[in-house]
Amino acid sequence: MNSFKRYFLELSYKGTPFHGWQIQGNAFTVQECIESALSTYFRKPVTIMGSGRTDTGVHASMQVCHFDMEEEFDKEKFLRAINGILPKEIAVSAIRPVKPDAHARFDAESRSYVYRIIFQKNPFLDEIAWLSYFTPNVEKMNFAAEALLKHEDFECFSKVHTEVTHFRCKIKSAHWEQKDGELLFHITANRFLRGMVRAIVGTLMEIGLGKREPEEMEEIILSKNRAKAGKSAPARGLFLSRIIYPNQIYLD
Numbered sequence: 270m271n272s273f274k275r276y277f278l279e280l281s282y283k284g285t286p287f288h289g290w291q292i293q294g295n296a297f298t299v300q301e302c303i304e305s306a307l308s309t310y311f312r313k314p315v316t317i318m319g320s321g322r323t324d325t326g327v328h329a330s331m332q333v334c335h336f337d338m339e340e341e342f343d344k345e346k347f348l349r350a351i352n353g354i355l356p357k358e359i360a361v362s363a364i365r366p367v368k369p370d371a372h373a374r375f376d377a378e379s380r381s382y383v384y385r386i387i388f389q390k391n392p393f394l395d396e397i398a399w400l401s402y403f404t405p406n407v408e409k410m411n412f413a414a415e416a417l418l419k420h421e422d423f424e425c426f427s428k429v430h431t432e433v434t435h436f437r438c439k440i441k442s443a444h445w446e447q448k449d450g451e452l453l454f455h456i457t458a459n460r461f462l463r464g465m466v467r468a469i470v471g472t473l474m475e476i477g478l479g480k481r482e483p484e485e486m487e488e489i490i491l492s493k494n495r496a497k498a499g500k501s502a503p504a505r506g507l508f509l510s511r512i513i514y515p516n517q518i519y520l521d
Contacts, residue, residue, distance in 0.1 A: 273337040275371055277519075278303075278317070279363040284328040285396045285505070286358055291322045299323075299359065300334075306354040307336060310347065320373045320512050321380065324464065326504030328397060330383075333512050335373040371518040379441060380461060381511035384454040384470045384502060398451065399506035405477025407445050407452065413476045413486040414443045417456075417469070424493040426469050427462035436462060436493070445473075457511075467507055472499035 280303070288296035292304070300319060307315035317334040344364050351361050385398040417423075417440045424436035440458040447453075454470055472489060475481045481499070489497045 273339045275335055275337050275367050275369050277365045277367050277373060278334050278361055280332050280359060280361045281330050282328060283358040284323060284326050289323055289325045290319055302356065302359060306351055309354055310351055318373050320377050323509055324504055327507045329509040331511050332509055333373050366520040367518050368520065376514050376518055377512050378515060379457050379459055379513045381457040382466045383508045383510045384466065385506045386452040396505055399503050403478055405474055407447060407477065409483045410445050410473045410477040413473055413483040416486040416490060417443045420490045422493060423462060423465060425489050425495055425498050426465045427495065428464035429495055431463045433462065438462065464501060467501040467504065468498050470502040474502065475499040
């Protein structure tokens with residue numbers, strides 16, 4: 270029986286050049302890139318499991334994945350080397366030993382996303398924020414966002430034909446914040462459906478711009494119909510920002 274040690278990698282990436290997180294046969298993905306770098310460093314095939322998928326063009330200021338390794342290795346040397354192998358769009362910030370049964374996806378207690386909106390053209394933010402030429406009513410959007418905390422079935426915000434057994438999510442917080450000339454949407458839940466956050470942002474922006482009334486948010490959620498919700502916000506403004514795990518899974 271082979272003995273192995275499991276490690277969590279904490280990383281960030283700019284999703285612009287990638288076709289999402291999950292490895293695909295004919296597209297360049299974040300997972301493929303990391304597995305290739307790990308396999309180069311350890312000189313043998315290495316596979317990883319991420320905390321969850323991000324779609325094409327979506328970023329992560331914090332993502333977590335795990336991998337197994339039998340051999341001992343110097344973690345500080347590993348961090349320097351792996352960042353040298355990875356492209357400039359991906360950075361590994363930490364490696365932490367965890368219990369052998371710890372799982373990056375299934376042990377996550379909560380996940381958080383941030384969506385960035387700017388109101389002036391900015392060449393430095395073009396790929397990481399949604400440019401809106403109209404200023405929405407933030408008070409109305411925050412009022413509508415409160416409805417998200419009262420429900421658990423969010424089929425209305427899910428991409429259709431996804432491989433899920435249910436559409437239930439427990440949203441712990443959801444609010445808009447104005448900061449340094451930007452508008453930020455913060456949302457935290459135990460899990461998210463594919464396309465969910467971008468659909469929520471798009472719907473709330475329609476409310477903020479007066480195309481819908483805040484009270485419609487409740488009706489949209491209860492309809493369980495994606496066609497009733499608003500158009501999805503562009504991928505470039507979305508960041509996976511935080512993942513929380515129970516402390517007892519860590520060995521350091």
